[in-house]
Amino acid sequence: MTVYSIQPVKVGRLRTYSLESRPSKVSVESFARAVRADASIRRWVQSLPHILAGNSLRAVIDSLERAKRKRKPMVWGLGGHVIKVGLGPVLIGLIERGYVTGVAMNGAALIHDFEIALAGKTSEDVPAVLGEGRFGMAEETGRLINQSIAAGDGDGLGLGEAVGRFVARAREARFRKFSLLAAAYKRRIPVTVHEAIGTDIIHAHPATEPRALGATTYRDFLLLAAQVQKMDGGGVYLNVGSAVILPEVFLKCFSLAANLGRTPSGLTTVNLDFIQHYRPTQNVVLRPQTAGASPRSAKANHGYAITGHHELLIPLIAAALR
Secondary structure, rough: OOOOOOOOOOOOOOOOOOOHHHHOOOOOHOOOOOOOOOOOOHHHHHHHHOOOOHHHHHHHHHHHHHHHHHHHOEEEEOHHHHOOOOHHHHHHHHOOOOOEEEEEEEEEHHHHHHEEEEEHOOOOOHHHHHOOOOOOOHHHHHHHHHHHHHEEEEEOOOHHHHHHHHHHHOOOOOHHHHHHHHHHHHHHOOOOOOOOOOOOOOHHOOOOHHHHHHHHHHHHHHEEEEEHHHHOOOEEEEOOOOHHHHHHHHHHHHHHHHHOOOOOOOOOOEEOHHHHHHHHHHHHHHHHHHHOOOOOOOOOOOOEEEEEOHHHHHHHHHHHOO
């Protein structure tokens, strides 16, 4: 016999209900569909479960197609990893098909793209050279990027356009066909580069001109803000692989657009990464939704977070677009 004073609850009078009467969040109508081995990527995407990430992926694809039809901005914010895993040709293809109207980069993305254009390779082995003081000391990278920035500043350009101009024209850029900077410059697609002093290897080079660096990246900030303004009514912003810099810059651009005119509404924001970080989740996905119209309104802002490797997600989205 138990020594406890409390007795187990008796369930004999428990009230139940019919399973048929209960609202359920998942039904067979939402399930995935098997497809043939030779099915198109688009048909495969449509076959995914109409649940969670399956719905999010289709929504992102639909938002890009809708923005293209409506001639609204589609700006891709890129961290360095996106470029160094070889996705430049995929993004260049999206430019050619009209699914990129602007590119925002952090400094790492600029450097990787630049080195690919010059040497056809990038991404050094940091642990192997850090202790020797060799990390980030490639002469051509530091000198030519900084010279391009200084020349661009003299012409009143932003940082992205200044370096893109060099890559598109310089004979040193033997591999420019792989360069997103060169492709965007040739097609007059704005590229904005958002620097934080001390975060990139080019800042340690003796050719660095801090005033030119600050002036050109500030122009790019204002240029990105102008693009965010135009997103009102159906634009798309995708943050791909930037955990801190670009989410912070995008949020300030959103606020600037709201202050100078009206709060952008009806736009879609997306975070694509293999880890969902705090700032992209808040600044790209959630806060613009809160600032927009009512969630049930046709002008509501929608945010999506899809977790996965860039080298899989970006080609998949590109292949699924019409």
